[in-house]
Amino acid sequence: MVVSKLKKGFKLKGLGVLIAVIALAVAFSIANSSFLSPYNLLIIIRMASELGIIAAGVTLLMVAGEFDLSVGSVYALSPMVTAILYSKFNVSIILAVMAGLMLALVLGFINGFITTKAGIPSFIATLGTMMIYRAIVLVLAGGMPIKISSDSLISNVIGGTIGGVFPAAIIWFLFVIVISYYILECMDFGNRICATGGNKKAAIAVGINTTRVKIITFMFTSFLAAFAGYVQAFRLGSVAPLNGRGFELAAIASSVIGGTSLLGGVGSIIGTALGALITGMIRNGIVLLGVSVYWQDGFLGVIVIVAVIINIFISKRRR
Amino acid sequence: MCKKVTILLVVLVMLLVVFSGSALAYKFALVVHVAGTPFWTPVIKGAEEAGELLGVEVQFMGPAEFSIEKEVDYLESSIAQGFDGIGVAIADAEALDEPIAKAMKLGIPVVSFNVDDPYTPNERMAFVGQSFTIAGNVLGRELLKDEVIPENAEAVVLIGEPGNAALEERCAGIEQILVEHGIKSERFSAPLADPSTAVDMLKSYIRSHSNLKIVAASEFSSAFAGVAMKELGMKPGELLLAGFDLVPDQNQMIKEGYVKFTIDQQPYLQGFQTVMLLYLYKEFGLYPTDINTGVAVVGIDKIDQAVKLAEDGYR
Numbered sequence: 001m002v003v004s005k006l007k008k009g010f011k012l013k014g015l016g017v018l019i020a021v022i023a024l025a026v027a028f029s030i031a032n033s034s035f036l037s038p039y040n041l042l043i044i045i046r047m048a049s050e051l052g053i054i055a056a057g058v059t060l061l062m063v064a065g066e067f068d069l070s071v072g073s074v075y076a077l078s079p080m081v082t083a084i085l086y087s088k089f090n091v092s093i094i095l096a097v098m099a100g101l102m103l104a105l106v107l108g109f110i111n112g113f114i115t116t117k118a119g120i121p122s123f124i125a126t127l128g129t130m131m132i133y134r135a136i137v138l139v140l141a142g143g144m145p146i147k148i149s150s151d152s153l154i155s156n157v158i159g160g161t162i163g164g165v166f167p168a169a170i171i172w173f174l175f176v177i178v179i180s181y182y183i184l185e186c187m188d189f190g191n192r193i194c195a196t197g198g199n200k201k202a203a204i205a206v207g208i209n210t211t212r213v214k215i216i217t218f219m220f221t222s223f224l225a226a227f228a229g230y231v232q233a234f235r236l237g238s239v240a241p242l243n244g245r246g247f248e249l250a251a252i253a254s255s256v257i258g259g260t261s262l263l264g265g266v267g268s269i270i271g272t273a274l275g276a277l278i279t280g281m282i283r284n285g286i287v288l289l290g291v292s293v294y295w296q297d298g299f300l301g302v303i304v305i306v307a308v309i310i311n312i313f314i315s316k317r318r319r
Numbered sequence: 320m321c322k323k324v325t326i327l328l329v330v331l332v333m334l335l336v337v338f339s340g341s342a343l344a345y346k347f348a349l350v351v352h353v354a355g356t357p358f359w360t361p362v363i364k365g366a367e368e369a370g371e372l373l374g375v376e377v378q379f380m381g382p383a384e385f386s387i388e389k390e391v392d393y394l395e396s397s398i399a400q401g402f403d404g405i406g407v408a409i410a411d412a413e414a415l416d417e418p419i420a421k422a423m424k425l426g427i428p429v430v431s432f433n434v435d436d437p438y439t440p441n442e443r444m445a446f447v448g449q450s451f452t453i454a455g456n457v458l459g460r461e462l463l464k465d466e467v468i469p470e471n472a473e474a475v476v477l478i479g480e481p482g483n484a485a486l487e488e489r490c491a492g493i494e495q496i497l498v499e500h501g502i503k504s505e506r507f508s509a510p511l512a513d514p515s516t517a518v519d520m521l522k523s524y525i526r527s528h529s530n531l532k533i534v535a536a537s538e539f540s541s542a543f544a545g546v547a548m549k550e551l552g553m554k555p556g557e558l559l560l561a562g563f564d565l566v567p568d569q570n571q572m573i574k575e576g577y578v579k580f581t582i583d584q585q586p587y588l589q590g591f592q593t594v595m596l597l598y599l600y601k602e603f604g605l606y607p608t609d610i611n612t613g614v615a616v617v618g619i620d621k622i623d624q625a626v627k628l629a630e631d632g633y634r
Contacts (some may be wrong), residue, residue, distance in 0.1 A: 236414075287380055
């Protein structure tokens with residue numbers, strides 16, 4: 001079947017990004033020995049965690065042949081709703097988090113519904129919802145950061161540290177990667193996602209309800225975006241209305257660096273995780289090098305292009 | 320393939336070696352919440368020149384666009400990478416508490432500059448910047464000085480970023496003085512990042528408030544009010560205008576006489592003195608103390624000199 005052939009391809013997709021990770025690690029550690037210190041490594045992975053959680057969802061969606069530009073807004077909106085319910089309406093923090101996560105599923109459903117039922121390209125549909133969801137955040141917050149509980153059990157579980165050192169964010173990042181990997185590589189639903197994005201007509205012909213697959217994937221992506229928002233909000237103790245701006249493109253960049261195709265049907269969760277790690281390494285490494293911070297995005301841009309060139313090179317070689 | 324990867328690696332390593340390496344006594348980091356605005360130019364110059372005087376390395380960092388989460392990342396990275404002291408603009412009263420406490424616990428001195436967190440617990444050692452309420456008071460007094468204010472005169476206080484603690488404090492300072500003089504005032508927000516919309520909004524505001532006599536801005540939107548007056552065909556002095564910061568639009572409106580004066584928070588000092596405090600603490604154990612970088616009133620008499628200094632990066 002087409003699907004199983006495609007799946008073999010995934011295993012190789014991460015190679016370009018792995019080379020880039022190793023090259024960067026070697027280079028940065030030569031420049032400054034503290035780069036590889038355990039404390040700094042934890043910070044790098046933690047910096048990659050929130051983006052990595054979002055990017056895992058975005059990768060699944062890209063494999064299904066769709067984009068979600070609203071993830072950065074959902075990342076701010078769900079925690080903002082929770083913060084307001086908790087601090088202004090005295091709702092218990094657990095219920096407030098549940099409400100925020102439910103909201104994320106609804107937001108994802110709206111994205112999927114508009115895309116599939118109205119037949120608008122998801123790039124445009126979610127460009128619209130990105131702005132709408134962000135506007136709601138700003139209206140709710142009135143421009144002000146809002147305090148969110150930082151000493152409850154749930155805030156410690158989601159955004160705390162283990163032993164005051166190891167950030168919970170890293171565990172959640174790994175957890176989301178494992179789950180997403182399992183969905184894409186081992187579950188029947190993963191096959192359906194690949195088929196939907198790879199060849200929609202063939203997928204329909206074999207009886208896959210592609211609309212349903214897409215809507216569910218949109219909901220999962222929104223859910224992960226909101227969850228990443230909680231990881232961040234509980235760590236910092238407040239939700240700022242501009243949180244997550246620019247994450248939509250950073251998440252797509254992580255996926256593309258990791259070997260996910262913009263055309264759908266092909267993608268790698270492990271590659272995406274490494275792609276997110278690279279953005280963390282660059283943000284951290286730039287501090288260590290003493291290079292002007294204005295170079296940061298430029299570095300990332302070079303890595304995006306180089307990693308994709310390596311990936312194309314590898315896939316041609318294997319053919 | 321292997322050859323290409325090797326070449327890539329070698330190039331990367333060479334680049335890094337060129338960029339890194341320093342043998343100075345101390346290495347200080349200045350971390351901000353939005354690095355991509357011209358406001359920091361004199362701050363960076365002040366910090367770097369203090370660094371040159373003292374023989375220390377200073378590194379300025381922060382996200383190009385406003386982002387608290389990325390500011391925290393920069394702060395944590397600089398803590399992990401062995402900086403000897405850190406200056407930080409505390410743009411969020413909660414989010415930066417923990418990393419600052421972590422730095423202090425590791426023995427890295429932290430001084431806040433430009434924006435502070437005075438109302439909730441925070442472990443930074445001192446603050447270098449403007450006292451915002453006092454700055455608002457000064458603006459109010461200077462604006463009313465030597466002016467004859469009609470009985471029913473009304474005032475508007477402009478705040479371009481509602482919720483920005485520094486601006487809120489300046490507004491409160493301005494309003495204290497207006498209340499003392501029995502002048503009725505209200506707040507109005509014109510977007511700082513969108514001058515043409517701001518000018519249009521202010522034109523409508525001015526036209527619809529016939530008793531308006533005073534426009535006091537907590538930032539530089541006084542310049543937009545000046546342009547609005549000009550476009551409405553009003554003469555300089557028909558409304559009393561003043562605001563903050565030396566930015567090109569503001570300077571021009573002062574020269575043309577529409578804006579009476581601007582208040583400069585002397586950002587050069589914020590960079591310079593932050594590095595100074597960190598150095599004195601590291602070298603001699605002198606505990607950092609708050610430094611008020613002042614309220615320099617710049618009117619038409621001093622504007623040319625101030626503009627020249629701004630071009631040289633000192634104001």
